[in-house]
Amino acid sequence: MDALRGRSVLVTGGSRGLGLLLARQCKARGCAVTVAARDGDELDRAVGLLGRGTPGAVTGRVCDVRDAEAVRTLVAGTAREQGGLDVVLANAGVIQVGPAEAAGPDAFRDAMETMFFGALHTSLAALPYLRDGEGRGRLALIGSVGGLIPVPHLVPYSCAKSAVAALAEGLRTEHAALGVSVTEVHPGLMRTGSHLRAEFAGDARREYGWFATLAGLPLLSMDAERAAERIVAAVERRRPRLVLTPAARLGARAHGLAPVLVSRADAGVARLLPDAPANGADGHRRRTGAEIDAGRGRWQRALSALNERAAGRFNETAGQGARSTR
Template identity: 35%
Template sequence: MEFAGKSVLVTGGSSGIGRAVGSMLAERGADVTIAGLDQAEVDAAVADLTLVARGTVAGFAVDVRSEPEVRALVDRAARPGGGLDVVVASAGVQRYGAAADTTTEEWDEVLDVNLRGCFLTARFAVPHLRARGGGSVVVVSSVQAFVSQRAVAAYVASKAGLLGFVRSLAVDEAANGIRVNAVCPGSVDTTMLRDAARLFAGDAASAAELIGRWGAAHPLGRVARAEEVAEVVAFLAGDRASFVTGAAIPVDGGLLASAGVVLPE
């Protein structure tokens, strides 16, 4: 019951890492509000979270690119008398293409969802966190804020931008008792990863093999489970991380620690 009495908002909370975070914090006592783009997916996530929740659970279909929709979402999450204690910004999309192959529309979509969406969430949430005397913001970035695959120009730009935003927000809000941190996952077994594998592999069997190869590139030899990332998010969100702010924590199975050039056996 680490989060008992805490009010938590998770964007991107209907799938992947965000859903795992919402479930974990709900099980640990938080009143959780999740947001996702698809109403049916949000409803399914709320039903699952309710099974384990020790507090209340609510969910809304929201486009994080929309200022009015994000403002309304934050106001719903910060219920009268309940305030807002924790914000997890997990909404994100991936589109593939080198700079010369990325359309302006694709660039704008990725930057608007991944970066603008985080900014809008923070913009409207921070006053509620200040009113509570402080709180925690955790942003889901990526190892690709530091290194890049081929053909992910927009995604890498957005994830690197998130780390700059995290540092700025952490410095600006420290005096208000608000801590701001990021997690930077490697490959995680989510719908986004499986969609990418199918895109490049062509069929389900080859996609599973490709995910296995991606996992083997991590020194721990596999891709992560969403719950493993959620554990680090929960640590940063809670009081155990009371002196941690402005940090970017890799949750990557050693990927960033490993050189790409391997010596022969």
């Protein structure tokens, strides 16, 4: 844990969910941490949560990572206030669930702008500072197993995360000789409570039902605090790549060895999921999980109980109309 002690850290998408837990792990290591997110009220709550119990300073900064100039201002201000910048964790994201046809082009555009271009803007703004740091900088881009294996009814998300994976690998090869480590992180399902912030298209209620249930099952999903600890440890050790959860590792390996077979299995899964509605553009309307949640049945709530508790602990429940950042 001494490798990061006293370092300056920036976490985008750091106001809740995985980003909040990454910031907490860095703060526990004695880092000066800046968390960035779009929603100022949510950010204030996050800073309050992070300010309890462990050493290290925490600063909140409002920033939309889709805006390259705003990201440059964020990075420069963080480096100025903290005497440099040593570690950057690019975590900001959105989750859209539903058939690609129902999601429509705006969902793909939103996913790419937030997750891919957000990671790109953050990386390009931060790399000059990371190269100049006396401790040799560390950059981590949070991808997903969905970027390694295209997932039915998560196609916008998978497209953006696959681009993040390519970006991380490309930046790692270009900066290996410059002293900057780049870690690509591909989590599987984690119990962060993000089902309440995800957006659902098509038959939104049924889409929400399967997603919220699977995201909270212990055998398929991972404890988010454990995931955050492993991610920060990987960044400390300058690991090039981390895939989290046994199911995600198995799926990624299977896809690498037999992509056609995995694609056929995915097609079988897709047949079990809700069909796209036949109402044209009206099907592109997206609803958040929080809007849908009130009508869930008792058995569905029981299956996702761990995820429901995580939502309350990781700042996912207040202001549920806001966008998802995992």
